[in-house]
Amino acid sequence: MHNPPSSLNPLNPRIPPMRSSIEDTGRPLPELNLPATPPPALEHKVLKSLLGAWALSACSADEAAAVELHLGGCGPCADEALRLRDAVGLLHQEESLDLDPGLRSRVLAGCLDKRAPRIPVPDWAAPYDAETARLDALLKDFGDGEWHAPVRLKWYEDDVPVDRRTTVAGVIAHLLTVDGLVALALGLDDPLGKLPLTERDPQVRTETYWRASRFPPTRAVRIPWREQSHTLVRTVSFAGGGSAQLTVPYGEFELPLRDSLLDRAFECWVHAGDIADAVDYPYQPPAPRHLNKMIDLAARMLPSALAERRRSGLATPPRRLVAAGAPGRTLRLEVEGLGGGEWLIALDSPGAATSSEHEVAHVALDGVEFCKLAAGHVPPLDAAAGQDGDREAIRDVLSAAASLSRM
Secondary structure: OOOOOOOOOOOOOOOOOOEOOHHHOOOEOOOOOOOOOOOOOOOHHHHHHOHHHHHOOOOOHHHHHHHHHHHOOOHHHHHHHHHHHHHHHHHOOOOOOOOOOOHHHHHHHHHHHHOOOOOOOOHHHHHHHHHHHHHHHHHOOOOHHHHOOEEEEEEEEOOEEEEEEEEHHHHHHHHHHHHHHHHHHOOOOOOOOOOOOOOOOHHHHHHHHHHHOOOOOOHHHHHHHHHHHHHHHHHHHHHOHHHHHOEEEOOOOEEEHHHHHHHHHHHHHHHHHHHHHHOOOOOOOOOHHHHHHHHHHHHHHHHHHHHHHHHOOOOOOOOOOOOOOOEOOEEEEEEEOOOOEEEEEEOOOOOOEOOHHHEEEEEEEEHHHHHHHHOOOOOHHHOOOEEEEOHHHHHHHHHHHHHOOOO
């Protein structure tokens, strides 16, 4: 039996040649000579040995074609291939596409183990360096719509919860202007430029910047904010330990530079959480060692905050006035979880010495919850998980923690 003519061969049917458009004079298009290449003929034992590689998608194209052709007619191999594919699925669990927020720190630590930095970042500036980097990583892939997502900044004023509506871009502008106070203390440029502003109050600076902008802040604010944060870290690193004793004025109070950068790290994390909530994105707390430093700063500020509230009539008068350095009534603040610890808080005077023998109250709460309280995001009476002792002292200290919050 001879083969039919090529014109009748079902593998080469008679099809009129395609023509190009009338603009090309209607000449036939050139034929594509792409003959189908049959898969290689392999023995059964060879094909069976390729099943594992096929399940892992590690075969060449010809081998994969030969295996798949074989599976159509060999039941045992088809069953084995199915089992292997299921096993491969167990080896490849779905993972989040988001980078681990601790990856940067681990990579840097690994590099520094091999070679110490010529100019190291001071330990007290490391939390600010880490939190600005984490926030920048969150912002990097935001679209225009996310930059204009509404955000509410929350804090307490005279025991009254206050909030201010802005956008994601407005929050970054706020961080830019308040970080500018640290820049001024270091002799760097003020991000407010030539605006006639001598006020150092963070809220006044922010409102001035917002009003002076011709248009609402956009994603363009990210670049000057990030460049400023890099400049601050670089400057304190080159300045060495002496710069830690500089003071940064915040209107009605001031902080040493080392505490000020810790305060800026805390606010950067809090507002990053505000932004993440606005765009419905998860955001993790800082590294435990950094979180511990932030909690320690808030705990050290509590006695002065409590004294200020007494002067304003917002807290109960001291039970017993003592000389500076003398032991006085003490509250034990126990912060649980990662980054936690215990702090003794002087109740009657900021200058009084704390002592476990004079402890009159004990408060226990989670570390992140305490930070939310200090940020004005949690009502004082809802914050403490455990309370024991003088209820009046406990209420005063929790309210003083909320009073640390500001815009």
